[in-house]
Every structure is written in structure tokens, then in C-alpha cells.
Amino acid sequence: MEALEFTPFMLVTLFIAFLFISYFMGMMIHAAWMYEDHPKMDRNSRKAWVLCMAAGTGVTGWLFAYGYYANF
Numbered sequence: 001m002e003a004l005e006f007t008p009f010m011l012v013t014l015f016i017a018f019l020f021i022s023y024f025m026g027m028m029i030h031a032a033w034m035y036e037d038h039p040k041m042d043r044n045s046r047k048a049w050v051l052c053m054a055a056g057t058g059v060t061g062w063l064f065a066y067g068y069y070a071n072f
Contacts, residue, residue: 018064026056 006014030052034043041048 014064018060021063022057022060023053024056025060026053029055029059 026049030049033052034041034048
């Protein structure tokens with residue numbers, strides 16, 4: 001039987017790491033965008049949070065994809 005490139009434990013670990021990094025990347029984007037670029041915008045705006053978390057997920061997704069494919 002051929003060994004798998006990723007074991008189930010590795011996939012779960014990568015998924016959890018992706019979620020954590022995406023969340024904190026979104027937090028950093030939100031902090032920079034809300035407090036520096038838009039000081040008059042409501043900090044608890046749902047639209048701002050969704051946009052920042054989507055941006056954090058996109059940046060993290062690009063980092064994970066680039067990191068994976070650049071090593072081959």
C-alpha cells in the first residue's frame with residue numbers, strides 16, 4: 001500500500017492552522033483599516049468585519065497555496 005502524502009491528522013492540523021491564521025490576519029487588517037484609514041467608521045460594523053475576515057482568508061489562502069506549490 002502506498003503512503004499518503006497527507007495523513008488525516010496532518011489535514012486536520014492544516015485546517016485548524018488555516019482557520020487561526022485567517023482569523024488573526026483578518027483582525028490585523030481590521031485594526032489597520034478601521035483605526036488608521038477610517039477613524040469615523042463604526043468599529044462594530046458587520047460589513048467591515050465580514051470584509052476584513054474575507055480579506056484575511058484570501059491572504060492566508062494565497063500564503064498556504066504559494067507555500068505548498070513553491071516547494072515543488
